[in-house]
Amino acid sequence: MFAPAARLASKRLLEIRQLFRQSPQARSFSTALNYHIDSPDNNPDAPWEFSDVNKEKAKEILSHYPSNYKQSAVIPLLDLAQQQHGGWLPVSAMNAVAKVIEVAPIRVYEVATFYSMFNRTKVGKYHLLVCGTTPCMIRGSREIEEALLNYLGVKRNEVTKDGMFSVGEMECMGCCVNAPMITVADYTKGSEGYTYNYYEDVTPKRVVEIVEMLRRGEKPPVGTQNPQRIRCGPEGGNTTLLSEPKPPPCRDLDAC
Amino acid sequence: MGLGLLALRASRSLALNRLPRAFAYQNPSNNAIIRGIVSTPELQNPEAAAAVQQPEPAPELPPRKPVAGARVHFTNPDDAIEVFVDGYPVKVPKGMTVLQACEIAGVDIPRFCYHSRLSVAGNCRMCLVEVEKSPKPVASCAMPALPGMKIKTDTPIAKKAREGVMEFLLMNHPLDCPICDQGGECDLQDQSMAFGSDRGRFTEMKRSVVDKNLGPLVKTVMTRCIQCTRCVRFATEVAGVQDLGILGRGSGEEIGTYVEKLMTSELSGNVIDICPVGALTSKPFAFKARNWELKGTESIDVTDAVGSNIRIDSRGPEVLRITPRLNEDINEEWISDKTRFFYDGLKRQRLNDPMIRGPDGRFKAVTWRDALAVVAEVLHQVKAEEIVGVAGKLSDAESMMALKDLLNKMGSNNIWCEGNGSDPQADLRSGFLLNSSIAGLEKADVFLLVGTQPRVEAAMVNARIRKTVRATQAKVGYIGPPTDINYDHQHLGTGTQTLLEIAEGRHPFCSALLHAKNPAIIVGAGLFEHKDKDAMFSAVETIAKLGKVVRPDWNGLNVLLLNAAQSAALDLGLVPESGNSVESAKFLYLMGADDVDLDKVASDAFVVYQGHHGDRSVYRANVILPASAFSEKEGTYENTEGCSQETLPAVPIVGDARDDWKIIRALSEVAGIRLPYDTLGAVRTRIRTVAPNLLHLDEREPSAISSVAVKPQFSQKVSIAPFGAAVENFYMTDSITRASKIMAQCTAQLLK
Structure with a gap:
């Protein structure tokens, strides 16, 4: 009578162990701390005013x-x-x-x-946001983030020593057709020259090139980085819907 | 062992099945246990659930009683609509929610975020019910009831919805009930037993949240929080301090202040009561006791003149906590932090034994016989007009009656109650009561606060004014020193000058008063001590006449008293004969009076201190007679609106102390002027001859005639003086609160 019970118990124990063996990063939160910690450049007594x-x-x-x-x-x-x-x-x-x-x-x-777009900790002059939502993730957004972090030598949400770059994660930016993609928020020119550009169809190699160009002060071309594609069109030109679209039958009274 | 458990379960469920289903709903109070052990694994799959559903029995069940005495008030009979709750037709006014309709029908809907006194949030989803023709379960707390709606609260869909919500809520809730202070009175615990599943499917890591520091009163364990946002809504809507908020989003959401900030509200303790889980608990009560070990005694708060209804929870000889009782007319279901947390003062600085000060200036404990003999001897040696008695802020009506009778028998009538000043007006009750009643303040549309800071003097009255201002945008004008008022107001001026300007109609606020439908003037009792008080009151009465504040259907001329004893003292006629009797006193009887200016007392005067705490007056006393505190005796208190209420003994008397009236009765016996009462009932019979209204417990006795109509005009010159603050420190106003360590912490941390 005890044998099945013992077997059951040992099985359950194994399951529990399995649970604990999982990486401690079982649930990751992309947002920063939800409370404020005083620091020299971030405290309620520091004066701040709109220009x-x-x-x-x-x-x-x-x-x-x-x-x-x-x-x-x-x-x-x-x-x-x-x-x-x-x-x-x-x-x-x-x-x-x-x-x-x-x-x-x-x-x-x-x-x-x-809102995760409001950064409550210091970011670089170029804040690079990697899309982490499913389509981008399937198309390799993790590798892209890894490439960026390795190249810049920082962790997520950390600023490089020269204060130029920081990498963060962002949820879907509606660009799944050109996944994977990153966004570059450019704060170098204040609120007048502020840009927020998408770089789509990136590869681990290409993101590093983009970062290098930004560092040199160049403007990498925005949008898809795949030369075979025009915006979100398919690679190598259209393959379907080549003819003029037919008018909707109910509207075209003569056709019916 | 496993088999035994199984057998137990089987027998339990058998016993349950034998119970008629209706029984479980007839007694909402004890059905928690019955519901608790019904697990519904068969509802996990819908086909089986549908099969389980039995045909409806004919509705021969007796009509159900509304939950917790819920009442329906139809302002307009045409607005009534009929809905069906589980087949029962109920008539409810238009605009009521489905949840309220269910309550009237006698069905208790589980809920976490919904609170009847706060705005509707609808974010916990626990109150899901099925509504016929609705494609999915609806959140009953946010759904208005519509005519002919067929609400079903007991169907498999509703049960499954609750079970699912419960599973989600418990996902991130720690399993620390054994070390949680809310255990035993936790909504989440009760409802998961009643409506939850017996297992969860969540195997990931639970989240954890950093605890917040909200001050010395509220302990936070934020990991337990289920984000119902009741505390955020309470702080914003009722307490009027916008400190708490919901930070973050999704599973990272948490309640907090973002920046390190203490909750500096005088009502902050109430978040402990409204928190449905153990996230916000009482810091002083932490790990002290389990709630089922406590004996609850329904009593009255004596720290201010509001007379909030409280329950004193005690274990053995110790008061462990104080919680509010519902009283719609006085404190609704809130109490102030002072009321809630001053109880630890009842254990400190207590006087245990009768004591006599020896020639060396030190007190020596003696027997009651010796102490009373000494007092009686001195009492006979002094002249009648040199005998003076002062009743303290916390005195009950019975002891004040006894003290007055004793002094009158000795031929003296120099007796008064602290806070009433040297020349109180006790002839007309309307002259010292909150005539429009605390609940009646909600009808007012213009307030004029004269020399009163209700936030510190009577926090519950302030909460009522704030409620009115929030609901109807009533105008508030304030005359007094600059202070922190937590609702929109105009600071009209600091003193008498502004008052006279309004009385003469020269002030812009006059037009607001004149155009108001129900103007309310609230005069602070701090003015009683002012030397020009008669002139000030006549100015206020002029304003009242000007603005038609007193009418047959509305009396808006109010006095807000400061202490629990004040109005009963005035009702009993504790009015001193002469203004400077303290200076000429040779025999001073202080019955719990600690705020008498003892520097004025002559050095050869004999001072008797009868009271429960070794506070200020003890340093000057010659004899100490230990008395019982409000938590240890039966006593009648009248609050500022004229409602008599009774305290009941919750804990035994400390040491050799005795009830106040008994000490005076014994002293009269020793002094040979026996007072004619031996029981509390007999004292009350005596009170009946003086102020019968004090015996109509829990009833507000409004004043019969208004003072405005009959009082002669005063023509006394008023000195142009600013009003002072009547309460310097909200947390420490009397001997008990001054002895309290928690109140000292509050003073140190919150009043910075």
């Missing part, structure tokens, strides 16, 4: 919303603040936004922590 140009912009943004719904402007204003501050939001910038839209600071923190 004069951006004050005008903020006024313009606020004019889009009714005066009693100023809080609606929280996301565009945070974005503006992030561009002004070199790609990330110190806690004092969030406080400044809270003051502009007249809400409690915590309401701004809630929004800033919710």
Whole structure:
């Protein structure tokens, strides 16, 4: 009577062991910490203000919303603040936004922590975001991230020593047809020259080339990096839908 | 052993099956156990679930009772709609949610995020029910009931939905119930027993969350949090401090303050009660006791004049915690942090034995007989007008009655209660009560706060004003020193000058008062101590006449008292004969009075201190008579709106102490002027002859006539003086709170 029970027990024990043998990274969270830790360049006492140009912009943004719904402007204003501050939001910038839209600071923190595009820790001048969602992952986004990290010698969300680059992960950016892809957020020119470009159909070799070009101050061509493709069209030209599309039968009354 | 367990399970489920199904729903209080052991593995697959579903028995069951006394209030009879809950027709007003309709029908819907006093969030999904013709289960807390809706709460779909939600909630919830302080009173625990599955399928690592520091009162174990956001909504909506928020997203979501910040609200302790899990628990109560070991005693809070309804949880001789009781008219279901956490003061600095100060200036413990003999001897040696009695902030009506009778028998009428000033107006009850009642403040549309900071003087009244301001955008004008008010208000001025400007109609706020439908003026009892108080009150009454504040259907002229004893003292006529009696006193009887200015007392005066704590007055006392605290005696207290309530003994009396009225009764016997009562009932019979309203427990006795109509006009000149703050430190206002370590921590950390 005990034999089956013992067998069952040992099997279960094995299963449990198997569980513990799994890598500790069973669930990874791409977002940064959800609380603030004071540091010399990020603390509530550090002064922060919109620049004069951006004050005008903020006024313009606020004019889009009714005066009693100023809080609606929280996301565009945070974005503006992030561009002004070199790609990330110190806690004092969030406080400044809270003051502009007249809400409690915590309401701004809630929004800033919710969206992964708001960086609450320092990023490089070029913030490279690798898409990690399923289609890109199947097409090799992990290798691309690895190549970037190896080339730059940093970990994820870490800034290179010269402050030029940082690598982060981003969820689907709607470019699955040209997977895998990375995005480069360029904070070198402040909020005026801010760009956010897609580099699609990349390979581990090509991303390194892109990074080298960026470092040299060149502008790598945006969009697909596969010379055989035109935007999101198939490699080597179209293979289907070559003729003129037929009009919908119900509309074309003569055809029916 | 395994077989034994199996047999036990089998017999249990057998016993259960024999129970009629209706029984489980007839008694919502004890069905938790019955539901708890019903596991529903057969519902794991839908075909079997459909097969299990039995044909509906004919509805011959008796009508069900609403859950927890839920009441329906139809403001407009045309708005009633009929819905069917499990086949029962119920009439509910338009705009009610499905969950509320189910409650009225007597079906308790499980929920985590829904709270009747907070806004609806609808994010826990535990309250899913089936609605006929709806393609999927609906979240009943957020779905308005529609006419003819057929709601089903007991179908396989609803049960399966709950079970699924429960499984998701438990995915990331740690299995630390044995070391969790919420264990035994945890919504998650109860509901997972009642509605959850008996196993989960989650085998990954659970997440963990960093604990937050919210101050000395609330302990956080954030890994246990299920993100119901009740605490966030409470802090934002009721407490009025926007400190808490939901940070992050998805499985990384957590509750926090983002930056290191303590929760500096006077109501922060309530998040402990509304937290459905053990994420927010009481820091002072942590690991002290299990809730099933505690004896609950329904009592009254005495730290302010609101008289919040509380339950004192004790084990043996020790008060372990204080929780609120529901009273819609007074404190709803909240209490202030002072009320909740001052209980540890009941254990410290207590007076155990009668003591006499020897010639060397040190106290020596003596027997009651000796102590009373000494007091009685001195009592007979002094002249009648040199006898003075002061009742303390925490005195109950019975002991004040006894003290007044004793002093009157000795020929003195120099007796008053702390906080009422030297010349209180006790003739007309409307002159010292919160006439519009605490719940009635919700009808007001303009508030004028004169020399009162309700946030620190009466936190529950402040919560009511805030509720009104939030709901109806009522205007609030405030006259007094700059203070932190947690709702929109206008700071009109700091003192008498502004008051006179309004009385003379020269102030812009006058138009708001004149156009208000139900204006409410709240005067702080701190003004009682002011030397120009009569002139100030006549100015307030002028404003009241101006703004039609007092009408037959609305009395908005309010006084907000500070202490639990004040209104009962005024009802009993504790009014001193002369203004400077303390200075001329040769025999001073302090019944728990610790805020008397003892520097004024003559050096040869004989001071008797009768009380429960070795506080300020003990340093000057010649004799100490130990008395019982409010948690140890039966006593009547009248709150600021004139509602009499009763405390009940929760723990035994400390040491050789006695109830206040008994000490006075014994002293009268020793002094040879026996008071004619031997029991509490007899004391109350005596009170009936003086102030019968004090005996109508839990009933608010409104004042019969308003003081505005009958009072003569004062023409006294008013000095232009700013009002002071009546309460300097919210956390320490009386002898018990001053002895409390928790309150000292709060003072140190939160009042920075």
